[in-house]
Structure formats: C-alpha cells, structure tokens
Amino acid sequence: MRLGLILSEVGQGFRRNLSMVVSVVLVTFISLTFFGSAILLQLQIGExxxxxxxxxxxxxxxxxxxxxxxxxxxxxxxxxxAVSAQLAGDTLGQFVQKVTFETREDAFARFQEEFAGSPIVEIATLDAIAADFRIKLSNPDDSDIIIDSVSGMPGVDEVRDERALLQPIFDVMNAASYTAVGIAALMLVAAVLLISTTIRLSAFSRRRELAIMRLVGASNRFIETPFILEECWPRSSARCSRAGRSSPSCTSS
Structure with a gap:
C-alpha cells in the first residue's frame, strides 16, 4: 500500500469537505466535554x-x-x-454516637458569633433562642428513628434532620449532571450522523475515481483507508482508528 497516495487522497478529502470536517470535530469535542463534565460532577456529588x-x-x-x-x-x-434520658437509653443509645446539650445562653452566644455583623444580631434577644440537643448518629440513615422517638415528647418543639437542608442542593446538582449526560448523548448522535454523512458525500464526490480503482484491482482496504483517515485524523482518536474496519461511524457505505 502506497502511503503517499493515501495521504494525498486524505488531503484532497479535507479540502473538499473542510466545513464538514470542522463541524464533526467541534460536535465531537463538545459532546465529550459535556460527557466528561457530567462524570466529574457526579463523582464530586458522591464525595x-x-x-x-x-x-x-x-x-x-x-x-x-x-x-x-x-x-x-x-x-x-x-x-x-427526660429527653436526655430518652437519648441515652437502651432503645436510642445504640443509634447515637454523641449527644451535645446546648443551653439557651450557649446557643445565643453561638448565634451572635455566626451572624456577627448582621443586623439581625442587634434585634435578637435571649428569649428568642431555644436550648437544643445536637445528636451525632452512628449511621446518619437512622435519623428517622430519632425523629419518631423524640417528636411529641413534652417540652420538644421541633426535631430537625440537617440532611434535609442539604438534599435540595444535591438534587439540583444531580439534575445538572443528568442534563449534561443527555446533552452529551444528543451531541454524540449528531457527531455519528455527521461522520456518516461526510463519508457518504466524500465517496459520492469521488465515485468515478473509486470505480477506476476497482477496475484496476485496488483492494477494499486501499479504497476505504483515505475515508477512514479523513474522519479519524482530525480527532486524533486511537479508538476510531482501531474501530475503522467495524464501527458504523468509521466505515464507508
């Protein structure tokens, strides 16, 4: 197989279908960028x-x-x-890793520290701050057990799972990652269609040359190689080169 002849055919194909080749490169690049971003985002969400x-x-x-x-x-x-005894008892004690009781004074001091400089600190009073128990669980998934057991006890106003505050953030990030995957899939389909169309147009524009090559005994591999290189070379993709003989996106019609 003459390498010079193949490369010259590839160069002619680039000149004839330059805009199509650029479109394929851009679409493939964007689709892979979305796909990679979605994978990285999903990994980060898990972390x-x-x-x-x-x-x-x-x-x-x-x-x-x-x-x-x-x-x-x-x-x-x-x-x-009573709440402290319930949390330290045999029923709930097995789920609790650590319990920290915070008096109203301690809670008010922490509130002033966390919101220092905010106008709300100036109008807040000790009477508006409640004492609380901060419970560290051995397994965060057991929070419902604590909530069901303590809610409704005398003197208890509210039992709040902090994970409920974080879940909306993770839901938005998951939606963004799934959207990126969907866009990447559409772009990959568009890239495959563009590649297939480019090969068909390139083959059609050189149909007389191909007929002459077949008449003089050129092999199918010799004829197909320039078309494969025209699609695989701009993307510098070893995957496409390996799949050139079998992949629908890298074979001629």
Missing part, C-alpha cells in the same frame, strides 16, 4: 454527600415561650432531663 452526610446531625429544639405551639411556656428542666 460531597459522603463528607456532609457523615457530619450531619439531628437537632432537638426545646420549647420557648415565644413559640405558639409551646403554649407560651419554656421547656422545664424535668422535660430536658
């Missing part, structure tokens, strides 16, 4: 979920007089002790 879910806590907020559902009364010390 973030593992990191934040392991650190997510269940918070039990005790009643304060400012909350209507608490009948205008603060949680008593007996009610706080």
């Amino acid at each position: 973030m979920k593992g990191y934040w879910y392991d650190r997510a806590e269940v918070t039990v907020y005790m009643c304060i007089a400012a909350i209507p559902d608490c009948d205008g009364a603060d949680a008593t010390q007996e009610q706080i002790d």
Whole structure:
C-alpha cells in the first residue's frame, strides 16, 4: 500500500469537505466535554454527600415561650432531663454516637458569633433562642428513628434532620449532571450522523475515481483507508482508528 497516495487522497478529502470536517470535530469535542463534565460532577456529588452526610446531625429544639405551639411556656428542666434520658437509653443509645446539650445562653452566644455583623444580631434577644440537643448518629440513615422517638415528647418543639437542608442542593446538582449526560448523548448522535454523512458525500464526490480503482484491482482496504483517515485524523482518536474496519461511524457505505 502506497502511503503517499493515501495521504494525498486524505488531503484532497479535507479540502473538499473542510466545513464538514470542522463541524464533526467541534460536535465531537463538545459532546465529550459535556460527557466528561457530567462524570466529574457526579463523582464530586458522591464525595460531597459522603463528607456532609457523615457530619450531619439531628437537632432537638426545646420549647420557648415565644413559640405558639409551646403554649407560651419554656421547656422545664424535668422535660430536658427526660429527653436526655430518652437519648441515652437502651432503645436510642445504640443509634447515637454523641449527644451535645446546648443551653439557651450557649446557643445565643453561638448565634451572635455566626451572624456577627448582621443586623439581625442587634434585634435578637435571649428569649428568642431555644436550648437544643445536637445528636451525632452512628449511621446518619437512622435519623428517622430519632425523629419518631423524640417528636411529641413534652417540652420538644421541633426535631430537625440537617440532611434535609442539604438534599435540595444535591438534587439540583444531580439534575445538572443528568442534563449534561443527555446533552452529551444528543451531541454524540449528531457527531455519528455527521461522520456518516461526510463519508457518504466524500465517496459520492469521488465515485468515478473509486470505480477506476476497482477496475484496476485496488483492494477494499486501499479504497476505504483515505475515508477512514479523513474522519479519524482530525480527532486524533486511537479508538476510531482501531474501530475503522467495524464501527458504523468509521466505515464507508
């Protein structure tokens, strides 16, 4: 097989179908970029979920007089002790790794530290802050057990799973990654159609040359190689070169 002749045929094909070749390169590049971005984003979402879910806590907020559902009364010390005993008991103790009780004073000090410089700090008062239990679970998936057991106890205003605050963020990121995968799939289909169309047009424009090659005894491989190189060379893809004899996107009609 004469390499010089094949390369000259490839060069002529590039000149004849330059715009189509550029379109194939751009479409393939964009589709692979979307596909790679989707994979990286999904991996990052998995890493973030593992990191934040392991650190997510269940918070039990005790009643304060400012909350209507608490009948205008603060949680008593007996009610706080009852919740503490429930969390440390044999039933829930096996699911709890660590329990931290935060008094109203401690919660108010933390609130002032976290929102320092915000106008809300100036209008907030100690009476608007509730004492709470911050519960670190051995397995974050057991949060429903804690919520069902503690909710409704006297003096308990709300039991909140912090994972519920993170889930909407992960839902948006998952939707973005799935959208990127869908766009990549459409772009790959478009790339395959463009490649197939380019090969067909190139073959049709040189149909007389191909007929002469067949008459003089040229092999199918000799005839097909320039068309394969025209599609595979611009993308510098070893995959396409290996699949040139069998892939629908790299064979002539």
